[in-house]
Amino acid sequence: MISTSSNISTSAKSISPANTACTACTNEYCLIKKNINSSVVAKFTEHRKQIRCKKGQQFIMEGAPVTGLFFVLKGRVKVLRTGLLGKEQIVRFAKEGEIIGHRGFGTGEFYSISAVALEDCTLCYFSKEDVQAILQKEPALTYDLMLFYANELNNSEAKVKSLSQMTVRERVIDTLLYVNRKFGQQSGFISLLLSRREYADYAGTTEEQIIRVFSALKKEKLITTKGKRIGIINNSLLKLEISEHNFYLDS
DNA sequence: CCATTAAGAGTGT
DNA sequence: ACACTCTTAATGG
Numbered sequence: 001m002i003s004t005s006s007n008i009s010t011s012a013k014s015i016s017p018a019n020t021a022c023t024a025c026t027n028e029y030c031l032i033k034k035n036i037n038s039s040v041v042a043k044f045t046e047h048r049k050q051i052r053c054k055k056g057q058q059f060i061m062e063g064a065p066v067t068g069l070f071f072v073l074k075g076r077v078k079v080l081r082t083g084l085l086g087k088e089q090i091v092r093f094a095k096e097g098e099i100i101g102h103r104g105f106g107t108g109e110f111y112s113i114s115a116v117a118l119e120d121c122t123l124c125y126f127s128k129e130d131v132q133a134i135l136q137k138e139p140a141l142t143y144d145l146m147l148f149y150a151n152e153l154n155n156s157e158a159k160v161k162s163l164s165q166m167t168v169r170e171r172v173i174d175t176l177l178y179v180n181r182k183f184g185q186q187s188g189f190i191s192l193l194l195s196r197r198e199y200a201d202y203a204g205t206t207e208e209q210i211i212r213v214f215s216a217l218k219k220e221k222l223i224t225t226k227g228k229r230i231g232i233i234n235n236s237l238l239k240l241e242i243s244e245h246n247f248y249l250d251s
Numbered sequence: 252c253c254a255t256t257a258a259g260a261g262t263g264t
Numbered sequence: 265a266c267a268c269t270c271t272t273a274a275t276g277g
Contacts, residue, residue, distance in 0.1 A: 196260070208265080211261060227260080227272065 022048065022124075029097030030071055031148065032124075035141045044126075044134045053121040060115035066104030068127040072096055075121030076183070076192055079113050080201065090202040092155065093118070093182065093192065099148060105132070118192070161245070163204045170242050172213040175203040176223065177239065180232050189229040 022045040025033050035041045050073070053059050059070065062082055077094045091113060094100055100115045105128070135142045162174050176190075176199075183192040200210045214230070217223045222238055224231040232238065 195258095206265085207259095208261090215261070225260090 021045065025073070027073060027097050030124075031097075031099070031141060031144045032071065034144065035138065038138055038140065040137050041134065041141060044130060047126065047130050049125040051123045051125050053117040053123060055117055055119050058114060058116040059123065060101050060111050060113065062112065062114040063110050066101070066108060066111055066128055068125055069102060069105075069131050070100040070115070071124040071126075072098050072100065073122045073124050076118045077115055077121060078118055078198065079115050081113055088114075088201050089204065090198065091159075093179065093202075095183065099145075102145075102149070104128070118194070166242070166245060168203075168205050168209050169213050169216075170245065171203040171205065172199070172210060173217075173238050173242050174245075175199055176230065176232065177235070177242075180235070185232065188224075189226065189231045193228050195228065 022030075022032055022036050023042065027033055032041065032045060036045070051059065051070075053075070072094055074096060077098075077100060078090050079092050079094060079100060080088045080090045082088050094115075100123075101111060101113070103113065104111050135145070162171055166174060179192060179194070180190050183190060185191060196210045196214070197207045200207045203210065214223065214225060217238075218225060222232075222234045224233055
């Protein structure tokens with residue numbers, strides 16, 4: 001994808017000009033950015049740290065003590081819980097502007113989830129103490145966070161239902177629609193690259209089942225695949241198939 | 252640039 | 265779940 005010219009980029013990455021202030025941030029979905037006009041929030045953001053994360057890198061470890069809160073500035077992330085025999089259950093996927101690690105607040109001393117970068121990411125980090133202080137002082141921000149929590153709860157309830165009441169095929173379709181809705185398509189394929197294994201970990205099945213359902217859907221001309229890439233051909237038919245479970249949408 | 256290897260996608264049992 | 269083939273991506277000269 002990238003041209004063959006080699007040594008130009010080597011020096012660039014060690015420089016860190018990019019601790020751009022939140023005021024200059026282009027990320028309109030971020031709760032902090034949304035409330036940046038408050039002077040209290042603006043001051044709070046001075047303590048922000050920016051972290052770069054390579055693809056595959058884990059930046060929150062389940063069971064580790066809670067130290068702070070992450071916002072995704074750029075890139076995509078998977079949030080997961082590890083089950084009994086190291087089997088991982090992907091709880092959700094996150095993109096720009098989303099919050100990771102928010103459950104550790106209040107009584108929680110330890111992270112209940114792990115988070116790993118699906119692509120090269122840059123994250124914004126705030127310490128637990130800073131976040132707790134700002135939430136006491138800034139109702140508008142706290143309210144926005146509460147809305148986020150409510151939405152998260154709705155999603156997780158929907159997920160319980162999908163895992164307990166849907167067939168494998170329906171869960172796979174549900175997963176495809178979710179990822180497609182959230183990340184969209186680019187030139188006919190879902191813009192987020194996931195392995196079959198990761199689809200399985202989200203849908204609560206095995207890799208083999210995912211592959212089989214995918215090839216069935218492919219035969220039925222509902223989707224198309226090219227390597228890891230998945231394209232949705234007939235969105236409305238797919239929706240129809242799970243409509244009796246009336247999933248109401250999460251973003 | 253090509254050759255070798257490793258990783259992941261598919262399929263049958 | 266396992267074994268196997270086939271395809272694609274990564275590595276190294």
